[in-house]
Amino acid sequence: MAAATIALIFFFGFLQVPVLARYGFYDYGFDISQHVKRQIDQPFVVMGRPGDVQMRQEIRQLEQDKEQWTLYILGLSMLQFTDQSSPMSWYGLTGIHGIPHKTWGGVGPTPGNEKTGYCTHSSVLFPTWHRPYLVLYEQVLYGLVQSIAALWPEGDAKVKYKAAAEKFRIPYWDWASTPPSGQSVLPASVGEQPYIDIDGPSGMQRIANPLFAYTFTPLNATEFLQRPWNTWTSTLRSPTTNDNTAQSNNSLVARNLDQNLASISQRLYILFSNYANYTLFSNNAWIPLVSNQSYDSLESLHDTIHNLAGGGGLGQPNVQGGHMSYIPYSAFDPIFFLHHANVDRIFAIWQTLNPKSWVLPQAAVLSSYTTSRGEIQNSTTALTPFYAGSDGTFWTSDSVRDHTKFGYTYAELSGGAKAGSKARRQVMKAINRLYGHSSPTRLFRDAGKSQSATDSRPGGSGTASAEKDTESALAGTMFAGGHYREWIANIRVAKQALNEPFAIYLFSGSPPQDPREWPTSQSSFGMMGVFASDNADGMSADQLDVSGTIPLTGRLTEMVMSGQLASLEPRDVEGYLKSNLQRWVLGVSGRVYNTAGLRSLKVEVVSSSVRAPITDEELPEWGKARVHFELK
Ligand SMILES: *[C@@H]1O[C@H](CO)[C@@H](O)[C@H](O)[C@H]1NC(C)=O
Ligand SMILES: *[C@@H]1O[C@H](CO)[C@@H](O)[C@H](O)[C@H]1NC(C)=O
Ligand SMILES: *[C@@H]1O[C@H](CO)[C@@H](O)[C@H](O)[C@H]1NC(C)=O
Ligand SMILES: *[C@@H]1O[C@H](CO)[C@@H](O)[C@H](O)[C@H]1NC(C)=O
Ligand SMILES: *[C@@H]1O[C@H](CO)[C@@H](O)[C@H](O)[C@H]1NC(C)=O
16 A cells, blocks of 8 residues: 555656647646655565455456546556656556566666566466566556546545545456457457547546557657667557558457457367466476477467467568567557456466466576576566565565455456365356357257257247257267367477567468468468567577467367268368368568478377366366377
């Protein structure tokens, strides 16, 4: 609480009138910068709101709550217009992650690592490092939100806003669940308009939408040395050009996220049901002997979202991806924290399912600002620069293991803080409801139910139910003794195989000529994004291989349903995939690369026998993977 107050005082001292093009920040009717002036002169302690656990909500849900939403938008806007030289400004906080490679909170670099950010990637610390990072951002925003609520004129509204402010927590963006009918996976509030009308303490005003982009105030060309970063004055998604006329093409980003939703939700569902080991679940590093059996990870799935949100080569030819596609620039885009709050939520849900599995010591494969490659990282490694106390101690994986100590949680976990079997069942039910929709298990579960309860349905004579019966009968042919077969492409590749981030695509036969049509192509099996750096960042590791997956079962199931394949069994599927499956590589610049020379690229097709869940309080059980062939 004390820290939040200090932060608040600090901000107001740094608020400046923006030099901004079309839309500005909210005008409160007086010069806020005259309000308070003070500096923080000691370590900024990350603490959240201990003892006061409130829900982090999905962004669309937060939007339904007028007071919370108004405060969120006004808080973000104020943060983005705070002077960039303040470590607590948008620029200061998001700059912790990568560029501008500056010391934050007095935590200097270790020798040789001056040209990187603090973020940890391809590391067992990937999920835990980002947890206090989000809490820091939440705490700073919380402080602003309190002060904004206090600006309403005395009366009922002020009482309501102050009450809403106390419950304020950052929202998350669930990119893996089905959006409400008629909407995109990319929320309209994030991608539709560069402005937003907001009814604040001084009435309705049209301001720059702080979720659409961050506009640098101003862009510091000394800190963004390379093109196009030093010409882009705002953050961009699927940029239209490489020069200063660039605009975001959010509708394209929305379309590409929608096209990949089935694949993304299947990956998440599989991560929850078949990844019980933290070392493997947590990060995308492919380490010989450790990673052989297990290719996907929370980080790899998160990489794919970065790739798609930045544009991933699917925009204009020869125009590179936006900020989200590149590790060192990604955090400037306001969608970054929404995305990472969801990553933290997935991590917290996973922890409830796997309470015993935790960080084991492992050598860092990438350098960060305070870590050199090769250094052993373990559960007590300092998560710099996030101070846990004013005595200079830092948060560690062990000390952030229970997220509720920071005063937040997620709806799926509200059943109980401790991971009892009841909490686990509740979590599994939520996973089935939110992410089971694209998994073939849903079909098989329904088939299983109708097999065991034939004709017991009341009034089941409509067309819809007849169709459902046919579907169930077909599903029944793929589903024997409660089991069916899942097919997956396991992929491994050098993280810096190219001079840019990229994605691997799989097709049945040749893809369309124009890569922009890849996501919507009928022959696509899906894509896996690789989130890399450009050569401005010192973290890029030539030796590092990363891994991930593309699930194949969803599309194969459709083929069985439409009669193109006889079954999901190897006798029908293996030959088909061997002669039809193709791998393609697309750089975020839109360039298509020859896969033959791509460093470390290996695509392996595997299958597993899976026991479908019988009730919605269980998850599928996966048998051992069988390797069928390597795709060349
Ligand atoms: C731009 O960045 C450089 C290098 O970090 C810094 O010295 C300078 O003060 C910055 N300029 C502004 C206007 O913030
Ligand atoms: C955005 O992408 C869509 C789909 O490719 C395209 O039709 C549209 O012209 C693009 N918009 C801009 C502003 O480039
Ligand atoms: C794992 O991979 C390594 C090197 O790629 C290989 O030597 C080893 O036999 C593999 N282990 C298993 C269990 O597949
Ligand atoms: C998790 O995986 C790591 C790396 O393969 C291994 O050392 C560890 O023993 C595994 N943990 C469990 C509980 O199996
Ligand atoms: C973690 O690593 C540090 C050194 O980096 C070491 O002092 C400590 O004993 C290790 N702790 C565990 C639990 O492995």
